Amino acid sequence: MNGSLIAESEATVSVFDRSFLYGDGLFETIRVYAGIPFRWEQHLQRLEAGAAFLGIRIPWNRAMLLAAGAELIAHNGLPEALLRLTLSRGVGPRGYSTRGANQPLLVMALHPAPLVDPENTGAWKLITSSVRIATSDRLATFKTNNKLTQILARSEAESQGANEALLLNTDGRFAEAASSNLFWLENEILCTTPLAEGLLAGVTRGFILELARDLGWAVTERSCRIHQLQQAAAVFLTACSFEILPASHLDGVPLRQSSSVRDLHRAYRKAVLKDR
Amino acid sequence: MNGSLIAESEATVSVFDRSFLYGDGLFETIRVYAGIPFRWEQHLQRLEAGAAFLGIRIPWNRAMLLAAGAELIAHNGLPEALLRLTLSRGVGPRGYSTRGANQPLLVMALHPAPLVDPENTGAWKLITSSVRIATSDRLATFKTNNKLTQILARSEAESQGANEALLLNTDGRFAEAASSNLFWLENEILCTTPLAEGLLAGVTRGFILELARDLGWAVTERSCRIHQLQQAAAVFLTACSFEILPASHLDGVPLRQSSSVRDLHRAYRKAVLKDR
Numbered sequence: 001m002n003g004s005l006i007a008e009s010e011a012t013v014s015v016f017d018r019s020f021l022y023g024d025g026l027f028e029t030i031r032v033y034a035g036i037p038f039r040w041e042q043h044l045q046r047l048e049a050g051a052a053f054l055g056i057r058i059p060w061n062r063a064m065l066l067a068a069g070a071e072l073i074a075h076n077g078l079p080e081a082l083l084r085l086t087l088s089r090g091v092g093p094r095g096y097s098t099r100g101a102n103q104p105l106l107v108m109a110l111h112p113a114p115l116v117d118p119e120n121t122g123a124w125k126l127i128t129s130s131v132r133i134a135t136s137d138r139l140a141t142f143k144t145n146n147k148l149t150q151i152l153a154r155s156e157a158e159s160q161g162a163n164e165a166l167l168l169n170t171d172g173r174f175a176e177a178a179s180s181n182l183f184w185l186e187n188e189i190l191c192t193t194p195l196a197e198g199l200l201a202g203v204t205r206g207f208i209l210e211l212a213r214d215l216g217w218a219v220t221e222r223s224c225r226i227h228q229l230q231q232a233a234a235v236f237l238t239a240c241s242f243e244i245l246p247a248s249h250l251d252g253v254p255l256r257q258s259s260s261v262r263d264l265h266r267a268y269r270k271a272v273l274k275d276r
Numbered sequence: 277m278n279g280s281l282i283a284e285s286e287a288t289v290s291v292f293d294r295s296f297l298y299g300d301g302l303f304e305t306i307r308v309y310a311g312i313p314f315r316w317e318q319h320l321q322r323l324e325a326g327a328a329f330l331g332i333r334i335p336w337n338r339a340m341l342l343a344a345g346a347e348l349i350a351h352n353g354l355p356e357a358l359l360r361l362t363l364s365r366g367v368g369p370r371g372y373s374t375r376g377a378n379q380p381l382l383v384m385a386l387h388p389a390p391l392v393d394p395e396n397t398g399a400w401k402l403i404t405s406s407v408r409i410a411t412s413d414r415l416a417t418f419k420t421n422n423k424l425t426q427i428l429a430r431s432e433a434e435s436q437g438a439n440e441a442l443l444l445n446t447d448g449r450f451a452e453a454a455s456s457n458l459f460w461l462e463n464e465i466l467c468t469t470p471l472a473e474g475l476l477a478g479v480t481r482g483f484i485l486e487l488a489r490d491l492g493w494a495v496t497e498r499s500c501r502i503h504q505l506q507q508a509a510a511v512f513l514t515a516c517s518f519e520i521l522p523a524s525h526l527d528g529v530p531l532r533q534s535s536s537v538r539d540l541h542r543a544y545r546k547a548v549l550k551d552r
Contacts, residue, residue, distance in 0.1 A: 001291070012288035013296055015277070015383045020289055021362065022423035023299020054424070055431065082370070086297065094358070094387050096423060096430040096455055107291045111370050134410040134446055139424055146422035147298035147372060148330070148415055154372040155331065170410055170446060179372055 001107050002059060003068065005075060011107065018101060019088035023145040026050040028085045030069075031113060031240040033272050035079040037069055038240070042203045047085065050142035056089050059104050072110050080113040082241055086145070116242050118265035123248040126177070126235075128226065129153035129165035133175055135198045143200055150178040162249070164237065169198045174224040180239035181205040182224065184232035185258055191228075194221040204238045211271055212264065226250075234258035243268055277383050278335060279344065281351060287383065294377060295364035299421040302326040304361045306345075307389060307516040309548050311355040313345055314516070318479045323361065326418035332365050335380050348386050356389040358517055362421070392518050394541035399524040402453070402511075404502065405429035405441035409451055411474045419476055426454040438525070440513065445474045450500040456515035457481040458500065460508035461534055467504075470497040480514045487547055488540065502526070510534035519544055 001011055018024035028043040037043075044062055051058050060068070069083055085108050092101025131153045133140050153165035157178070166182060169175045176182055176199040183192045183205075190212045195201055212219050222228075229235050235247040235255050244265040247255050277287055294300035304319040313319075320338060327334050336344070345359055361384050368377025407429045409416050429441035433454070442458060445451045452458055452475040459468045459481075466488045471477055488495045498504075505511050511523040511531050520541040523531050 008292075011291040013291055013293075014284075015287040015289055015362065015385065016284075017296065019299070020293065020296045020364070021303070021421060022427060023295070023421055024424060024427055027297070054428070084370075086291065088296070094360075096427045097434060098427060098431055099434065109291065131415075132410070132413075134408070134413070136446075137408075137410070139407075139428070144424055145297060145299055146424045148300060148420055148422045151298060151300055151372045151374060152330070152415070155374055158373060158375065170412075 002105060003064065005071060011109070013088070013105060014091050016091045017088055017105065018090060018092055019086070019105075019145050022096070023147070024054075025056065025086060025088035025145040026054065026143055027087065027145060028143060029240060030083045030085070032073060032079065032081040032083050032110075035070075035073050037083055038272060038275065039203050039207060040066065042206065043085075046143060046201070046203065047087065050144065051087060053138070053142055054089070054144070055098060056087060057104050058087060059106050065108075068108055072108055076110050078110050078112060082111045082113055084109045084111065088145070114241055118244070118262060118269060121245055124164070124237075124245050125162040125249040126247045127157045127160050127162045127165050127251055129156050129167050129178070131156065131165075132168050132170050133198050135169040135171045137198055140198050141195065141200060153178040166250070172225070173197055174226075174229070175199040177237050180237040180242075180245070182235070183208065183238060184224070184229055184235045185260060186222070186228060186232055188233075189218040189220055191220055191222045191224070193224050197223065202238060202240075204240045204243065208238050208244070208264070208268070211267055215264070215267055229255065232256060234261045236261050278381060279340065281347060287385070289364070289381060290367050292367045293364055293381065294366060294368055295362070295381075295421050298372070299423070300330075301332065301362060301364035301421040302330065302419055303363065303421060304419060305516060306359045306361070308349055308355065308357040308359050308386075311346075311349050313359055314548060314551065315479050315483060316342065318482065319361075322419060322477070322479065323363065326420065327363060329414070329418055330365070330420070331374060332363060333380050334363060335382050341384075344384055348384055352386050354386050354388060358387045358389055360385045360387065364421070390517055394520070394538060394545060397521055400440070400513075400521050401438040401525040402523045403433045403436050403438045403441050403527055405432050405443050405454070407432065407441075408444050408446050409474050411445040411447045413474055416474050417471065417476060429454040442526070448501070449473055450502075450505070451475040453513050456513040456518075456521070459484065459512050459514060460500070460505055461510045461536060462498070462504060462508055464509075465494040465496055467496055467498045467500070469500050473499065478514060478516075480516045480519065484514050484520070484540070484544070487543055491540070491543055505531065508532065510537045512537050
């Protein structure tokens with residue numbers, strides 16, 4: 001927290017912290033492979049863009065952040081991990097005005113990485129959430145600490161026995177999943193939703209697009225309605241935590257499966273090893 | 277905090293608290309007059325409705341909440357105050373899923389009430405924010421801890437030398453101000469925006485509607501575009517903190533002023549005294 005290594009039980013913030021009161025902050029979750037945060041630069045760029053948009057100063061420079069991350073990973077002996085950075089505007093006077101709130105807080109925490117086996121990802125059921133995101137909401141394009149929309153969508157999926165929810169925007173087109181980006185294979189073209197649909201630009205989404213192009217795949221950004229997913233050769237989600245996850249069902253209807261998704265996941269793992 | 281009276285410096289929450297991480301919670305701000313929280317029932321009803329919507333258990337019953345509030349007011353010797361209740365879903369496993377997050381946290385805090393003189397409210401400048409709220413977003417109808425939209429709108433107003441921002445919904449009609457509800461006088465009818473515009477139903481808004489009807493005023497809910505405010509006999513905002521605040525300008529253009537707003541504010545104060 002703000003540069004000091006402290007035990008989880010002592011890692012606390014004031015009840016007047018603006019992220020506790022209003023979700024007034026941003027976060028990043030970064031996959032650590034063999035002790036190295038993957039695509040660190042891209043995550044920091046997104047954090048910096050969001051902080052500039054919200055007018056929050058990041059209290060450490062990049063070198064300090066990287067050093068603190070390395071210390072946290074080493075101290076916890078957790079080389080396969082998820083590194084979470086949380087930035088809050090900190091404590092300020094009462095009310096929405098940001099004036100006088102000039103002591104931002106940065107917290108880094110480490111969680112064990114989820115176990116993901118590209119060869120056997122199992123069934124992963126999606127629903128279409130009744131919760132929608134506003135197509136042109138600039139806030140939705142940053143990884144802010146306002147996540148109730150995503151929490152409600154996820155709860156809706158779980159209450160229906162599914163794993164994850166897809167969110168439509170207010171124009172009725174799919175934007176993203178609650179905590180991941182959406183891809184599908186349509187006529188041997190790898191498709192994902194355009195950023196203009198109001199989604200968060202996932203770091204893994206960007207990496208997958210690069211990777212697929214490197215593999216010689218045809219790649220495009222395309223707006224998406226339900227029939228495209230129902231007719232797709234495969235539908236999958238991407239996030240830095242689980243990497244690539246093929247969906248088995250959408251709203252109770254089985255989706256087609258393609259071995260190409262597993263090929264892409266193998267290539268992803270290879271690229272991670274190479275990047276190390 | 278959760279029933280214990282503790283000093284501000286010790287009032288802290290875990291950095292894994294979901295309201296710090298995601299704004300996963302709700303709040304109420306209640307005006308305390310002469311030691312008594314005003315319209316307590318209505319505030320608790322709204323908190324309960326929001327908690328039911330989000331699936332968060334309120335860890336105290338109403339009697340315990342009222343007793344804790346009274347203790348806080350007495351202990352701080354602050355009979356003219358704003359009492360803030362913050363409810364968080366508490367700490368849970370990593371990620372958006374609410375499963376396993378079963379230890380909600382309730383914090384009550386007291387702030388000095390702002391000084392408001394109904395006879396001299398001064399100039400209060402509004403702007404129309406570029407930030408919009410989604411018309412049909414159910415989340416926006418509860419007082420959640422996701423307040424970045426309102427924070428951005430307020431910042432926009434302040435950066436333009438104004439005091440407060442009005443928010444349009446995605447259909448281009450006015451919904452509310454960043455931290456208050458919107459009223460105007462049109463042909464001797466007191467108007468406010470309908471709840472269906474996507475706004476938060478202010479407790480003070482409800483009280484003003486009752487009060488105006490009791491005074492024999494014509495009252496209606498009406499959708500609102502900018503020309504209605506520009507042509508209104510008066511435009512004012514309502515919130516439990518400042519009660520009633522007439523607006524002097526909108527987007528740099530002077531608004532008309534009416535002594536009726538001051539009459540209403542005097543009636544408000546009388547009703548508060550009577551309610552005590």
